[in-house]
Amino acid sequence: MFVAELDCPWSESPFLLQGFTIAANSDLEMLYDCCKFVFIEVSEEEWVEYNPHSQAKKVKRIRFTEKQNMASELSDANRTYQAAKTHIKLLLSSVQLGQTFSTVEIQGVVNECVNKVMLNPNAILWLTRLKNSDDYTAEHSINVSLLAIALGRYLGMDTWELENLGICALLHDVGKMSVADGILNKPGPLSPKEFSEMARHTVYAKKLLMERSDIYPGAVDVAYSHHERLDGRGYPRGIEGSKISMFTRIVTIVDAYDAMTSDRCYRKGISSLDALRIINKHKGTQFDADAAQKFIAMIGLYPPGFLLEMKNGEVGIILSHDKGYQLRPKVIMVLDKNKQPQPEAIINLSQYPNDIDGNEYEAKAVFKSGAFGINVRDYIN
Ligand SMILES: [Fe+2]
Incomplete structure (x- = not known):
């Protein structure tokens, strides 16, 4: 059962990820404690409103997802x-x-x-x-x-x-x-x-x-x-x-x-x-x-179209993020740790990739287009 949304802000819940699969009874107990109802994703196009304290009530919701690359x-x-x-x-x-x-x-x-x-x-x-x-x-x-x-x-x-x-x-x-x-x-x-x-x-x-x-x-x-x-x-x-x-x-x-x-x-x-x-x-x-x-x-913290500097100094452009991983976006890397151009490659922080030195990539700070001499407009054909 995939919980797509709570009735309260995620930041006020004990859950680290925005959207998660209930894997254990302890997850349910936490839901009892913090929510009156949640939205459960039941299909590609539909969520249902689920009350963990009583029975489910069906409401049509439109799913927020990417449909194309x-x-x-x-x-x-x-x-x-x-x-x-x-x-x-x-x-x-x-x-x-x-x-x-x-x-x-x-x-x-x-x-x-x-x-x-x-x-x-x-x-x-x-x-x-x-x-x-x-x-x-x-x-x-x-x-x-x-x-x-x-x-x-x-x-x-x-x-x-x-x-x-x-x-x-x-x-x-x-x-x-x-x-x-x-x-x-x-x-x-x-x-x-x-x-x-x-x-x-x-x-x-x-x-x-x-x-x-x-x-x-x-x-x-x-x-x-x-x-x-x-x-x-x-x-x-x-x-x-x-x-x-x-x-x-x-x-x-x-x-x-x-x-x-x-x-x-x-x-x-x-x-x-x-x-x-x-x-x-x-x-x-x-x-x-x-x-x-x-x-x-x-x-979110990492909006598409902004620049993201990593802790190792590399810089990329934020593309999007996978469901449940708002704090771990997909990024096109464009500058190396010395702020020199590097071959463009897409990394997905939700997969915890390592950099060239074998260290895990970690996001450091977000910048507007123009920082580090990068104009994101140049990356659209
Ligand atoms: Fe106005």
């Missing part, structure tokens, strides 16, 4: 990403010029993104790391859409929900096209007056999207509410928890994560781990607690 999927996913970027840039410039845009094309882009996330979420998470500061608004819109779809999938949403969520996320900041460039790209802190104008991007988006009867209506709510907070201290209305939709809660989390980890003209992006720490600190007040916890688990 990571390396071969990256190029394909990258084509989807670049096509999405072209479309969203056109859409944003049309909005800026007060022109109309095609919703059929945008829905097609989002549906393709959903397909790719379903096929290989790790490839998609990798692509969201490839940021080009010149295209911030377009890339941020796509990244928020992809991360929202990936989180929605992780939360067990159906395909049609993911397609609607993807549209909402893609259009969440469309109102920024009505804010003056001087405020949008100001290389320094905004004055109170400028901030209040920037905050109006939510209102501008609401007006713009309400005029379109061919866009999923939930997009209006998400664009209008994605800066609201559960504790009522957000903007523009200061509404509280129960009035904030699940789609908005998801977009709020991934929007904050992508913004915090991006370099901007006025500051450097922070690390993925620091961004996750901030999300964790504000869960329940700014962010939905459950969705935030799931997002932190989904991204």
Whole structure:
């Protein structure tokens, strides 16, 4: 019996691995102690909710797994990403010029993104790391859409929900096209007056999207509410928890994560781990607690597309991780212990491989693309 998920964070359980097979009575006893229910994987496509204290209750869950080899999927996913970027840039410039845009094309882009996330979420998470500061608004819109779809999938949403969520996320900041460039790209802190104008991007988006009867209506709510907070201290209305939709809660989390980890003209992006720490600190007040916890688990300590330095000095690019081994990812090794290029080879830390000196590889620290002179973009054909 494979336990895929607990009703509490893994970090608060006595289990070392995220996902494990019950092998002994002692495992069951630990489950009795720490959980009211767990999710048991019963087939390729289905989990059941299992209550160790009484009987099982069946619920359909969508399994989070890789379906294709990571390396071969990256190029394909990258084509989807670049096509999405072209479309969203056109859409944003049309909005800026007060022109109309095609919703059929945008829905097609989002549906393709959903397909790719379903096929290989790790490839998609990798692509969201490839940021080009010149295209911030377009890339941020796509990244928020992809991360929202990936989180929605992780939360067990159906395909049609993911397609609607993807549209909402893609259009969440469309109102920024009505804010003056001087405020949008100001290389320094905004004055109170400028901030209040920037905050109006939510209102501008609401007006713009309400005029379109061919866009999923939930997009209006998400664009209008994605800066609201559960504790009522957000903007523009200061509404509280129960009035904030699940789609908005998801977009709020991934929007904050992508913004915090991006370099901007006025500051450097922070690390993925620091961004996750901030999300964790504000869960329940700014962010939905459950969705935030799931997002932190989904991204993990070793996110695909980041660089990993080993204790022996070698450096690789994180690809993915096997189920149950979030702390032992698969890595393409690219630099040797003297930080010199070495023949690329994939190692899987879950198999406890040894380095050239016979010592077991151990992860030391995670870095963003650009560290050690390595641009992860160069590794996608
Ligand atoms: Fe925004």
